[in-house]
Amino acid sequence: MNSTPDTFPLRAPQSVASSTAPPACIMLTLEEVHDLSLRVLTHHGLSSAQAQAIARVITAGERDECHSHGIYRLLSCTRTLQHGAVVRDATPVVSDRGPGVVAVDAQFGFSQLAFEVGSKVLLEKVAKTGVAALVINNCYHFSALWPEVEALVEHGVAALAMTPSHSWVAPAGGRRPVFGTNPIAFGWPRVGAHPYVFDFATSAVARGEIELYRRSGRALPAGWGIDADGASSTDAATVLDQGAMLTFGGYKGSALSTMIELLAGPLIGDMTSSESRAKDDGAGAAPCHGELVLAFDPRFFSQGDFLEDRVRAEKLFEGITDQGARLPSQRRFAARERSLGNGCVQVPAALYYDVRQLLL
Amino acid sequence: MNSTPDTFPLRAPQSVASSTAPPACIMLTLEEVHDLSLRVLTHHGLSSAQAQAIARVITAGERDECHSHGIYRLLSCTRTLQHGAVVRDATPVVSDRGPGVVAVDAQFGFSQLAFEVGSKVLLEKVAKTGVAALVINNCYHFSALWPEVEALVEHGVAALAMTPSHSWVAPAGGRRPVFGTNPIAFGWPRVGAHPYVFDFATSAVARGEIELYRRSGRALPAGWGIDADGASSTDAATVLDQGAMLTFGGYKGSALSTMIELLAGPLIGDMTSSESRAKDDGAGAAPCHGELVLAFDPRFFSQGDFLEDRVRAEKLFEGITDQGARLPSQRRFAARERSLGNGCVQVPAALYYDVRQLLL
Secondary structure, X not given: OOOOOOOOOOOOHHHOOOOOOOOOEEEEEHHHHHHHHHHHHHHOOOOHHHHHHHHHHHHHHHHOOOHHHOOOHHHHHHHHHHOOOOOOOOOOEEEEEEOOEEEEEOXXXXXXXXXXXXXXXXXXXXXXXXXXXXEEEEEEOOOOOHHHHHHHHOOOOEEEEEOOOOOOEOOXXXXXXXXXXXXXEEEEOOXXXXXXXXXXXXXXXXXXXHHHHHHHXXXXXXXXXXXXXXXXXXXXXXXXXXXXXXXXXXHHHHHHHHHHHHHOOHHHOOOOHHHHHHHHOOOOOOOEXXXXXXXXXXXXXXXXXXHHHHHHHHHHHHHXXXXXXOOOOHHHHHHHHHHHHHXXXXXXXXXXXXXXXXXX | OOOOHHHOOOOOHHHOOOOOOOOOEEEEEXXXXXXXXXXXXXXXXXXXXXXXXXXXXXXHHHHOOOHHHOOHHHHHHHHXXXXXXXXXXXXXXXXXEEOOEEEEEOOOOEHHHHHHHHHHHHHHHHHHHOEEEEEEEEEEOOOOOXXXXXXXXXOOOEEXXXXXXXXXXXXXXOOOOOEOOOEEEEEEOOOOOOOEEEEEEOXXXXXXXXXXXXXXXXXXXXXXXXXXXXXXXXXXXXXXXXXXXXXXXXXXXXXXXXXXXHHOOHHHOOOOHHHHHHHHOOOOOOOEEEEEEEEEOHHHOOOOXXXXXXXXXXXXXXXXXXXXXXXXXXXXXXXXXXXXXXXXXXXXXXXXXXHHHOOO
């Protein structure tokens, strides 16, 4: 892709829909998505290595029609860059902590490059030990975790990733925020199919979802948030500004969120969601903190033939899908096949122009 | 304790309450609980080593007023023994699978002895690698997981344990059982306090809880189960016999339960909940399957001083308890202090006599 901002290709007019619903969209190839992302990020001062790693993840988001993690993220990413504390040319530093643990100091750059560097060492370690951990420290983090567990699963391992965020979420029975939205993601290599992958926030919903309710003035569903007294609230502004979000699944979700704080916070010598939010001090940047990724090599765990075990795991998935229930990433993988088949993705025209503005 | 069944001590009459509510109780010392458990188990043919390991866990259950995991479990444990497939004198066999993985073949005995044998090796491994896994295969399992994570946390590591059970629980969006109640437990060593410990089923509630609703003829709360068509049901018999239980937390709990099936099932070459239930074939025995336990040594994970990190974790707990929210095992630890202070525990007289019947 050699296109410059001025000549950035727009598809034929028919790809731009009328101004009535659905919103006007343009078609971009995945190369164009990647190129646009790269140019925005380097325009804002990111080193080529940092920008490349982020552009790959953003392109994967658009490819999977996971739009909130596509080029939309360039808006919040550049806002985080304006915050000033991000080291734009950070070079991650790897340290070997032991046979089963590798740590990558992201040096206050973004998480993606640190993951790319660290995951190679993680895979080397897990092939020797059976189970291994990757610690990422001191990174700014704004992306989903599924691209990371998927990258590992491609090598035949199972993977689990988790990270705190900013403290917006109250513990079960409480009224003040302590936890972040604390996502957890898991991946399992399947036989002749896309991997089994989930990636969810341990908050009841994403914070961005509640923001959308605020903008549209709609009442929140019950169970999403509370007011400053800990009473259930359906008012988005109250939940976001005075009260707190809630975890999914009551006290069990709250316990899980605590575990994520501990394992991807104090265990790895990095910030909890409360500490990360205090450091941000209202700037609205992406959380600056750590992440924990675990990998499991099936060859060390089976008491028989690990390939037969993997075939047996397929019966579990069949038991779910045969009754019409979905697997977590099914919709995303269907979108991926569509995007790769079409060779391009649809992007809302308004979003596209907003992102183009970032090049000015 | 040299007491025989015939002379088994009863406390002074005032410890036996009147026949009106609360139910008549007797007081037992923890030694008496342990001794009674041991005698019941050996009376039913368990080897001394198998019985000792189980009696320790049952005594811990009574000590913590976790009554469903106290001597009450002797009733289901002996029922499982009558099933016949349990190897009463099984000696667990340890195999070293790699620097980070130890596996214990329970040889179709109960899980407790296999855990005791394997956890020693797990602790040796994690002290060398930073993260390590204990696999338990081919065990009958009926106990809570918190005694296991607590036993590990006493050695300064963080621990995570999980196991499938019998398939009674439908996936989100489904109508037929695929998952077990699939418990997950986590422990974290605290500074100058009981450890942080959670242990919960990934089903909305325990199966035993729904059994209690069936016996009393009460309607179930919404969200616990479905009928054979996948529609929400408040009828306990329908949920237990024709439909399915539900996971906690909707599709997120369902995803977590899938992960437990995979990691503590096919990953370790052992049975899923569906396979375990099929093997049981209606006998009503405890699940026969595997378990996965992970340990994390904080010394390998910190980027600074791991003891300072641990102090920092205390701020997370303060942030929860200072606003009046509970930590997961708080009630259990308060009961423990009470029991150890009193030197004895209360047991319903009717249960006590039912358990004594097991000695005939």
